[in-house]
Amino acid sequence: MNYQTLQPGKSMHAQIVQELGMHIVSGRFKPETKLPAEALLCEEYKVSRPVLREATRVLSAKGLVYSKTRVGTVVRPRVEWHLLDPDVLYWLMQSTPHSEFFRTLAGVRRILEPEIAALAATTATDADIANIEDAYQRMEAAKSPSELLQPDLDFHRAIASATHNDLLAYMCNMLSLPLRESINVTNQRPNTQALSLPRHKAILTAIKNRDALSARHASLVQLDDTRSALDTVMNVLTPL
Known part of the structure; x- marks a missing residue:
């Protein structure tokens, strides 16, 4: 470990959580x-035992470690990690090759988003549809890929909210960080606005028409376009 690589401006407790979390x-x-013995970590980070123990309690709350009497702090199996925790998601994004992480995210989106769009087509109120349409109109008005990012996120968030299913909305909110990163990458594709807007408009139109089947299909088409955009950009960023 390298104590000097820790980020300035953060408390030592927060910095220890970040570095140990990334290592796990x-x-x-x-x-x-x-994990290394408590005495060694205290010496490494030049902190007291209470500060270190508070950091390990945070990691425990994130499902990454547990304490075992007369053994120490042990890393939990990966299946027990709280992968939707924002910090854990961020560490996962930072430590996984982008192509691999985006394949994982694409699989999750393909399961969730078409069904969310279909459900929204049957549950959305007029106010919900107005929110989705407002986000789409801001996507149309965006003058650059960077301006396109936030309304695109708002578009997907508004559709999830329109399901009136708190658990689905929560899951989508927890995925907003990797979704933001994915959109940042796909927006590097040439002519991204001209290519992606028709797909989003098709989803909006289907929801406005209360057509669940078309909403599901339009979402799948949009996700296929996202995969194509990711492949295009990643091939440029990581040429053979």
Whole structure:
């Protein structure tokens, strides 16, 4: 570990959480293995035991570690990590090759988003549809890829909200960080606005028409376009 790489401006407690969390998620500290001894970590980070213990309590709350009597702090199996925790998601994004992470995200989106769009077509109120349409209109008005980002996120968030299913809306909100990163990448595709807007408009139109089947299909088409955009951009960023 390198104490000097920790970010200035953060408390030592927060910086220790960040660095140990990254080491766990990246695989440097493997599941079912112990973290370095408490005394060694205190010396490494030049902190007291209470500060270190508070940091490990945070990691425990995120499902990354547990304490075992006469053993120490042990890394939990990956299946027990709280992957929707914003910090864990961020560490996962930082420690996983982009192409691999985006494939994982694409699989989740393909399961969730078409069904969310279909459900929204049957549950959306007039106010919900107005919110979705407002986000789409702001996408149309965007004059650059960077201006397109927030209304695109708002578009997907408004559709999730229109389901009136709190659990679905929560799950989508927890995925907003990786979705933001994905859109940042796809927006690097040439002519991204001209290519993506018709797909989003088709989703909006289907929801306005209360057509669940068309909403599901339009969402799948949009996700296929996202995959194509990711492939295009990633091939440029990581040429063979």
